[in-house]
Amino acid sequence: MKYLFIILLIIFSQPSTLAQTTAPAPADTDTTQSNLKNNAIPIETFDPQMPSYKGGQEALVVFMRQNLKYPKHELFTRIQGIVLIGFVVEKDGSTSEHQILRGIENGKRLDKEALRVCKLLRYEKPAMQNNKPVRFRVSFPVSFTIEEIPKPD
Secondary structure: OHHHHHHHHHHHHOOOOHHHOOOOOOOHHHHHHHHHHOOOOOOEOOOOEOOEOOOHHHHHHHHHHHHOOOOHHHHHOOOOEEEEEEEEEOOOOOEEEEEEEEOOOOOHHHHHHHHHHHOOOOOOEOEEEOOEEEOEEEEEEEEEOOOOOOOOO
């Protein structure tokens, strides 16, 4: 057992050049062509022109506050946290492919509520690449917090 530990220590302490090498990225046209051959619709994951919500971030926050309903059970049991929802902003500004990327422990109703409200979102302008609208994947955090009401002294 002692020798096995020493051998593993020697193996893992050696610098690995394989872990530091990277393969060259394929050309964009090759990737697009292979996606189209596989009947996959390309989805952009980075773009300098992000999708924009009508009225900006402030209007988006107002929309979320107006539409989110804190489930009674989670409110009573004081469960709070952040749900991360993933979805795609389509070329017309609508959203699709909604999914819960990270939920709240013991807060399934909060997860479902965040998903429900994100399905209502519609963006004014889609993401743009080369002056053309493109599909764009978004990770959207939805925060559930219980504000304390100060008790009078």
